[in-house]
Amino acid sequence: KAGVTQTPRYLIKTRGQQVTLSCSPISGHRSVSWYQQTPGQGLQFLFEYFSETQRNKGNFPGRFSGRQFSNSRSEMNVSTLELGDSALYLCASSSAGGYNEQFFGPGTRLTVL
Amino acid sequence: KQEVTQIPAALSVPEGENLVLNCSFTDSAIYNLQWFRQDPGKGLTSLLLIQSSQREQTSGRLNASLDKSSGRSTLYIAASQPGDSATYLCAVPSNTGKLIFGQGTTLQVKP
DSSP states (O other): OOOOOEEEEEEOTTOOOEEEEEEEOOOTTOOEEEEEEEEETTEEEEEEEETTTEEEEEEETTEEEEEEETTTTTEEOOSOGGGGOOEEEEEEEEETTTSSSOOOOOOEEEEEE | OOOOSSOOOOEEEEETEEEEEEEEOOOOOOOOEEEEEEOOTTTTEEEEEEEEOOOOEEETTTTEEEEEETEEEEEEEOOOOOGOOOEEEEEOOOTTSSSOOOEEEEEEEEO
16 A cells, blocks of 8 residues: 655745645545644644545644645645745644544655745 | 653664653543654654553564553663664644644664
8 A cells, every 4th residue: 555645845935935735645544634843843733634624723824724635635735935834744644533543644845945 | 731741852872772762641531642753854654553442562673552540651662773763753642633742752773
């Protein structure tokens, strides 16, 4: 079974731009969660999607948004990028959500200049 | 509010040593606990998931234990190898299902 894939792996953007990250979960998994990882804050939860519906949301500003498609693939969008958005963005896949084993992708490294 | 703590933040051991990594959590009403490994700049690899009803879970040279009453989990690594060098994270799901992570223990195994 293929693992979780994330594209692109690396991104360099400038302040004020917007960016879209993509995550394809393990086949058959319906839950996709997104996390931001920074050296100072560690891993922080952004949101979770299950069957195309946002089920949980973390404490991030509205510039961070996401969606999930009918094939369970998920996208995350960040608008009006700020320097502080530079981070490793990880998505996690599970069969039914946070109480099940979570499998993470390799991440997208976003650098905002 | 659930908080997860991992001590120490960093650990350096010679190859071949057996070692224990610690994870503590403030709310003992957990559903499960998951241990992950992260290599620099990479994603998280799931090592072990231990359910709240279990006391131990083993995979190869790894053994995770869980003591809910004391709010502690340990990850035991037997006969450590340089390839075990990485950051190890533990996480528990909150009551909404999102994972709450510790800050991790960075392990260096010296040849």
